[in-house]
Amino acid sequence: MFKNSFSKLVNWLDTRYDLSPVKELIQHKKVPLHKFSMFYYLGGIALFLFIVQVITGILLLMYYKPGEESAFESVRFIVTEVNFGWLVRNIHSWSANLMIFFAFAHMFSVYFTKAFKKPRELTWVTGFLLLALGMGFGFSGYLLPWNELAFFATKVGTDIAGAIPIVGSTIKEVLRGGDDVTGATLSRFYGIHVAILPLLFTFLLTMHLFFIQKQGMHEPDSFKKLPEDKKRYTPFFPNFALKDALLWLVVFNILLLLALIFPWELGIKADPFASAPAGIKPEWYFMFMFQTLKFIPAHVLFIEGEILGILGFGVAGLVWLFVPFIKIKEKFNSKFDLMKWIGIVIIVYMILLTIFGYVSSSTA
Amino acid sequence: MSTNRRKFLNILLGIGGIGGLTILTYPILSYLIPPKSPKPKVNSVKAGSATAFPANSYKIIKFGRKPVILVKTDQGKFVALSATCTHLDCIVQYKKDTKQIWCACHNGIYDLNGRNVSGPPPRPLKSFAVKIVKDEIIITQAG
Numbered sequence A: 001m002f003k004n005s006f007s008k009l010v011n012w013l014d015t016r017y018d019l020s021p022v023k024e025l026i027q028h029k030k031v032p033l034h035k036f037s038m039f040y041y042l043g044g045i046a047l048f049l050f051i052v053q054v055i056t057g058i059l060l061l062m063y064y065k066p067g068e069e070s071a072f073e074s075v076r077f078i079v080t081e082v083n084f085g086w087l088v089r090n091i092h093s094w095s096a097n098l099m100i101f102f103a104f105a106h107m108f109s110v111y112f113t114k115a116f117k118k119p120r121e122l123t124w125v126t127g128f129l130l131l132a133l134g135m136g137f138g139f140s141g142y143l144l145p146w147n148e149l150a151f152f153a154t155k156v157g158t159d160i161a162g163a164i165p166i167v168g169s170t171i172k173e174v175l176r177g178g179d180d181v182t183g184a185t186l187s188r189f190y191g192i193h194v195a196i197l198p199l200l201f202t203f204l205l206t207m208h209l210f211f212i213q214k215q216g217m218h219e220p221d222s223f224k225k226l227p228e229d230k231k232r233y234t235p236f237f238p239n240f241a242l243k244d245a246l247l248w249l250v251v252f253n254i255l256l257l258l259a260l261i262f263p264w265e266l267g268i269k270a271d272p273f274a275s276a277p278a279g280i281k282p283e284w285y286f287m288f289m290f291q292t293l294k295f296i297p298a299h300v301l302f303i304e305g306e307i308l309g310i311l312g313f314g315v316a317g318l319v320w321l322f323v324p325f326i327k328i329k330e331k332f333n334s335k336f337d338l339m340k341w342i343g344i345v346i347i348v349y350m351i352l353l354t355i356f357g358y359v360s361s362s363t364a
Numbered sequence B: 001m002s003t004n005r006r007k008f009l010n011i012l013l014g015i016g017g018i019g020g021l022t023i024l025t026y027p028i029l030s031y032l033i034p035p036k037s038p039k040p041k042v043n044s045v046k047a048g049s050a051t052a053f054p055a056n057s058y059k060i061i062k063f064g065r066k067p068v069i070l071v072k073t074d075q076g077k078f079v080a081l082s083a084t085c086t087h088l089d090c091i092v093q094y095k096k097d098t099k100q101i102w103c104a105c106h107n108g109i110y111d112l113n114g115r116n117v118s119g120p121p122p123r124p125l126k127s128f129a130v131k132i133v134k135d136e137i138i139i140t141q142a143g
């Protein structure tokens, strides 16, 4: 019955709008089956968590009030008075972190399977921009409860942006909405978090998904080399999509469990005229950069260490963004996969510095 | 003729479009730079009773819009320094045990003259003059 009325509806639309291109787009994609097939789920999980963010974010908006005198109070109200408010906030916070985590995992999986190569350059570029925007979501959202930790983390974060040569001081002022982190900063971060970033993110995500749907899934070299009759596929729609949905359900349950067992701290309200407490640290995905800045000496030759670090990360980010366009000569020794080793070094570096950051900030 | 006309229109549209966009960017960018609000010209603030202030302790004082750290030493001497860490803008505190100024953010340490003695801070903390007038602590901009 249900299926019948659905196909009637499709028919109705089809006779008026000719849905064949849409049907084509949905049906032509097939997913190759091989030992790395599970990587194909990572992006989907990030996508699911983004949807969770949009829904819980809109719910939070119903009660959240930006402003130095109301932000902290309204979040406290959400978690103590509003029905299931604590749940909504906990899910939003947990899902934010998991989304970044899965976007990172997804990015490295497409890096190591070399899925970014021609013709998928722009899938990679939009993807990396999505990750950057995701981190922007994290940074701007962190301040919104206006608690002490976030207040000082924002002071430090925006001050680092201020060290960028030439444009730094303007960026800092624009981000802060003045010289210092105040209620004006909160208003701006709020606007960035709930309007600017969602708009940009949705736009890029649409492109990202469209590219993938259009080009189909990447096949790793080991799979491509197989004789035609050994290549096994599963249709994306409905088989893979249903597996995706099942996995989303599992992720959602994990998310609920985390939100129930580990509530997100609210901390104490920010006071712009109180000393910074011990334990000020950025969110975990900024830790490796932050820790790097601490390691660079105050002055390297004639440049300030901080500036050197920022420029370094800026250049590294740009190179990473344009990785698909970089041609590394692979001829001198085909056994040695330089790209792979660079990726491994980057991951090891990020993990080590993150651990280091946590160990050193808990003893300082 | 008709291709000439099309070329002409395309150029016109191009110039108009790009020009229009550039003209729009300027007001938007300037809109985003916050207007300079006049700094409240504060030259001195009162910080309460000198005798009631416990020795070997500190307070953060609002000096206009900036925080100033006021310390009373063991010997009962008052010291006032800018409380804004010269590293990355955190607010410093006074450590009773080491008798130093400490920034919790990245473990920056200054002595009671404001000199940066260890950790990442690149510059000393600016000092303020402290006067006691009829038991009232008065902090003033030095110099």
Ligand code: HEM
Binding pocket: A039, A040, A041, A042, A043, A044, A045, A046, A047, A048, A050, A099, A103, A104, A106, A107, A110, A115, A116, A120, A123, A124, A125, A126, A127, A128, A129, A130, A131, A134, A205, A208, A212, A216, A217, A218, A219
């Ligand atoms: C929150 C951010 C992101 C979301 C929601 C997202 C979503 C997706 C989805 C649903 C897929 C298809 C399934 C899959 O292969 O996993 C995909 C594929 C892809 N993504 Fe992302 N992605 C995000 C971030 C990134 C990042 C950071 C990069 C890399 C810099 C990236 C690069 C790619 C590439 C190259 C593919 C094609 C993989 C293939 O064809 O096998 N994505 N993305």
Ligand code: FES
Binding pocket: B085, B086, B087, B088, B089, B090, B103, B104, B105, B106, B107, B108, B119, B120, B121
């Ligand atoms: S902000 Fe004070 S040590 Fe970094």
